[in-house]
Amino acid sequence: MPDSPITIPADLRRDLTIQAIRSTIVDVPTVRRHKLSSLSVTAQSYVIVEVRLANGAEGIGEAATLGGPRWSEESVEAIKANIDAHLAPALIGHQADRFEATGVLLDSAAKRNNAAKAAIDTALFDAVGRTLGVPAHQLLGGLVRDSLPVLWTLASGDPAQEIEEAEAKLAARLHDTFKVKIGALSPDADLARMRRLTTALAGRARFIVDANQAWDETTANRCLPMLAELGVTLVEQPLPAWNVAGMARVRARSAVPLMADECVFSTHDMLGVAQAAAADVVSLKLVKHAGLLNLHKVAAVAEAAGIGLYGGCLLESSIGAAAHLQAFAGLRELAWGCEHFGPQILTDDLVEEPLRFEDFRVHLPAGPGIGVTLDRDKLRRYARA
Numbered sequence: 001m002p003d004s005p006i007t008i009p010a011d012l013r014r015d016l017t018i019q020a021i022r023s024t025i026v027d028v029p030t031v032r033r034h035k036l037s038s039l040s041v042t043a044q045s046y047v048i049v050e051v052r053l054a055n056g057a058e059g060i061g062e063a064a065t066l067g068g069p070r071w072s073e074e075s076v077e078a079i080k081a082n083i084d085a086h087l088a089p090a091l092i093g094h095q096a097d098r099f100e101a102t103g104v105l106l107d108s109a110a111k112r113n114n115a116a117k118a119a120i121d122t123a124l125f126d127a128v129g130r131t132l133g134v135p136a137h138q139l140l141g142g143l144v145r146d147s148l149p150v151l152w153t154l155a156s157g158d159p160a161q162e163i164e165e166a167e168a169k170l171a172a173r174l175h176d177t178f179k180v181k182i183g184a185l186s187p188d189a190d191l192a193r194m195r196r197l198t199t200a201l202a203g204r205a206r207f208i209v210d211a212n213q214a215w216d217e218t219t220a221n222r223c224l225p226m227l228a229e230l231g232v233t234l235v236e237q238p239l240p241a242w243n244v245a246g247m248a249r250v251r252a253r254s255a256v257p258l259m260a261d262e263c264v265f266s267t268h269d270m271l272g273v274a275q276a277a278a279a280d281v282v283s284l285k286l287v288k289h290a291g292l293l294n295l296h297k298v299a300a301v302a303e304a305a306g307i308g309l310y311g312g313c314l315l316e317s318s319i320g321a322a323a324h325l326q327a328f329a330g331l332r333e334l335a336w337g338c339e340h341f342g343p344q345i346l347t348d349d350l351v352e353e354p355l356r357f358e359d360f361r362v363h364l365p366a367g368p369g370i371g372v373t374l375d376r377d378k379l380r381r382y383a384r385a
């Protein structure tokens, strides 16, 4: 019997051919200045990727940056240019559900560009999930957890403001663990700042620090015992990303565990860090690992080496944060929780219903794909002219 004019034939409904990929640069202001060792931002810049499949399903993804091409080498301008000229054309006409094969196509179209690739990969998971009516985590192996402990980052550099901010987060039962960005001040000023924070919030909060590569080996060796004495539970990327051997030497002397961040992008980086015994924990991020599937691969290498997992961020909006939660939801162990507070540091979000933060946890959104829906008015409002 012929189909009625309004019925879409099943084979077309399931047609997962990638038809179009669009990229838009957005700038969303932050609620306060956020200072890292070598950069400082008052707005977050993302590239939002929208994918359309032949069946009409659409998917979204986000490439986050921090301070232009300063946190890593990708800026939003470069991400958009490379998506439009090289990455998107490589995928048009291919099947969206062949995630490994699309990864191969992206890798042959461009070296690295991991944030750009991650945004496209996310949009493909979203579009395929929406087509099939399943959440992205189900395409990745299924659910282990549907919420995660989430910390907040203190990064104004002013301890009085930071204590006030932490008190407000504790009172609202949003966050009871704080990551302090160090390295913009001198090591002694940072240690004095850490003493003020840990004293003011003693017994009520836990602290980790992130030096974002600011220290050399002798500084790290001098400061880590004092951070241990202050009860700091984790020190993230104290040395430059290239100095994996130095991280291993510092780690061998340190009472505080070390977390690898900027030194681990690829699975090969992860293997090198594991072989060098340079970290206790690794921070997993889509912008570093080029997509959800690759994030799981990096996690698998870490797991094989007994290295703990931490859900890292680059101050994503609810789009990028939701994509991370989909990937984190299926990891066996995520012993160190996550830091997807990004949506809360923005003055506004880009989705219809932002992520839910409650009881010191961030909750996986329900629904197909990555679980959040783009607010097109917001996209237009924050799109760069």
Ligand SMILES: O=C(O)C[C@H]1C=CC(=O)O1
Binding pocket: 066, 153, 155, 181, 210, 212, 261, 312, 313, 314, 315, 339
């Ligand atoms: O971890 C980083 O290096 C990047 C980012 C994550 C939180 C934050 O404040 O900065």
Ligand SMILES: [Mn+2]
Binding pocket: 210, 212, 236, 237, 261, 262, 283
């Ligand atoms: Mn970091």
